Amino acid sequence: MMRHLNLIIVVAVLLVAVILSTIGAGSMHALKSRFISNQAPFVEAGSAIKKKFEATTRGIKTLDQLEEENSDLITQNKELLAENQLLRGKEEENQKLREALDYLKKDPKYKLLPARIVSRDASAWWNTVKINRGFEDGVDNDMTVITETGLVGKVTTVAKNESVVLLITDENCKVAVKIAGTQELGILSGKRVQSADKPELVINYLTKNAALEPGQEVFSAGVSGGIFPPEIKLGKIQSFHTRELDGQAIVTPAVDIPNVEDVFVVMGAK
Amino acid sequence: MKNVTIFFSLLVCIFLSLIIEQFIPPLRVFGSARVDLVPIFFCYGALLLPFPFAILLAFLTGLFVDLSTLQFSGGHVEIALGWSIFFYVLFASLLQGFRPFFLRGRWEVHAFASGIYAVLFITAQFVMITFRRGGIEVSPLVISKILVPGSICFLLSPVVYFSAKMMGAMPVKRRVRQY
Numbered sequence: 001m002m003r004h005l006n007l008i009i010v011v012a013v014l015l016v017a018v019i020l021s022t023i024g025a026g027s028m029h030a031l032k033s034r035f036i037s038n039q040a041p042f043v044e045a046g047s048a049i050k051k052k053f054e055a056t057t058r059g060i061k062t063l064d065q066l067e068e069e070n071s072d073l074i075t076q077n078k079e080l081l082a083e084n085q086l087l088r089g090k091e092e093e094n095q096k097l098r099e100a101l102d103y104l105k106k107d108p109k110y111k112l113l114p115a116r117i118v119s120r121d122a123s124a125w126w127n128t129v130k131i132n133r134g135f136e137d138g139v140d141n142d143m144t145v146i147t148e149t150g151l152v153g154k155v156t157t158v159a160k161n162e163s164v165v166l167l168i169t170d171e172n173c174k175v176a177v178k179i180a181g182t183q184e185l186g187i188l189s190g191k192r193v194q195s196a197d198k199p200e201l202v203i204n205y206l207t208k209n210a211a212l213e214p215g216q217e218v219f220s221a222g223v224s225g226g227i228f229p230p231e232i233k234l235g236k237i238q239s240f241h242t243r244e245l246d247g248q249a250i251v252t253p254a255v256d257i258p259n260v261e262d263v264f265v266v267m268g269a270k
Numbered sequence: 271m272k273n274v275t276i277f278f279s280l281l282v283c284i285f286l287s288l289i290i291e292q293f294i295p296p297l298r299v300f301g302s303a304r305v306d307l308v309p310i311f312f313c314y315g316a317l318l319l320p321f322p323f324a325i326l327l328a329f330l331t332g333l334f335v336d337l338s339t340l341q342f343s344g345g346h347v348e349i350a351l352g353w354s355i356f357f358y359v360l361f362a363s364l365l366q367g368f369r370p371f372f373l374r375g376r377w378e379v380h381a382f383a384s385g386i387y388a389v390l391f392i393t394a395q396f397v398m399i400t401f402r403r404g405g406i407e408v409s410p411l412v413i414s415k416i417l418v419p420g421s422i423c424f425l426l427s428p429v430v431y432f433s434a435k436m437m438g439a440m441p442v443k444r445r446v447r448q449y
Contacts, residue, residue: 021352
């Protein structure tokens with residue numbers, strides 16, 4: 001009797017799983033959005049704790065570095081060295097913010113919304129991050145996310161105060177690109193499996209005889225009906241090789257994806 | 271009543287694990303593998319709780335994991351909601367067979383279950399995205415991304431087991447019926 005009951009429970013639960021798998025992408029999107037909204041306070045708290053922790057470890061690192069520097073610069077003015085020690089951490093942060101603000105002022109073409117990365121996807125096969133902006137801030141699906149140095153990715157899920165951004169290092173994030181100084185066009189995407197330290201991007205569908213050199217810059221092509229605006233920097237060519245039907249280039253991303261913290265959501269043309 | 275308390279405690283632990291995992295950086299020494307904490311709590315519950323509770327825990331864990339990992343691309347979902355539930359429920363049913371050993375205090379059952387489950391789950395995800403995207407890619411990086419989380423689960427499981435035991439979550443040793 002008990003075994004029959006257990007079997008019924010398993011079958012019922014599996015049936016619910018099957019029913020859930022048949023619901024449309026829109027409903028799944030709504031469910032995920034609600035789940036992210038529920039997680040948001042915990043993620044925010046986690047992000048704040050992580051930031052404090054990192055600030056502490058950065059302080060320790062700076063002292064180590066300063067110790068090294070101290071031995072090299074022993075002849076230099078002691079007063080100046082001490083001042084540097086105190087200001088180093090703050091100056092770095094200040095510089096970052098200044099660069100971001102400059103970029104915000106400089107770029108007149110698009111309306112940009114500053115955002116901060118609050119967490120990173122823990123799964124093994126997907127490259128996504130969560131940012132602290134959601135539909136309450138006007139963020140919508142497929143909006144482009146950039147930094148002052150280049151393209152970061154696109155928004156794939158929007159919750160109330162948080163959004164999921166698919167990074168360009170993910171195989172599913174495909175961007176039409178052009179190579180500076182050439183007529184070459186191709187499709188750029190991330191690799192399925194790659195190291196978190198030095199992510200690489202791949203451009204497929206280049207012509208076989210494309211004369212590409214390492215160091216050439218790659219920009220978004222901005223095709224009509226596409227998501228990404230034109231002329232956003234993606235990276236630099238690292239290597240090029242021909243395949244049976246096309247040419248393939250490996251690209252070093254312009255943005256330091258593993259360490260990026262502050263980003264901008266492109267809200268649309270001004 | 272104790273089962274209900276353990277069930278809800280584990281559910282909270284699983285929910286929090288999904289959040290904590292997001293803040294643990296990838297292990298750069300081991301091919302950027304990620305730390306997976308959910309299997310540790312899930313396997314503990316699947317081994318400790320009676321069948322209906324274990325299945326309910328598996329269902330909710332699968333749902334949480336699915337909602338965390340759902341990926342949308344071009345208006346499509348890469349791996350549909352529900353498949354994790356399927357996987358978690360099947361594994362919970364299987365683990366119930368090892369429950370008598372676990373209840374007799376065999377902590378290594380939990381450690382092996384967590385490690386094996388983490389490996390199986392990540393492999394299943396990889397197989398599914400491989401089918402979906404096409405092109406098989408097997409490299410040392412893929413293997414480390416699969417095996418390292420399993421090894422970490424295996425190593426961390428005793429910590430959870432003995433912590434839970436200290437908090438009184440472990441059952442009293444039962445005498446096995448002699449036939």
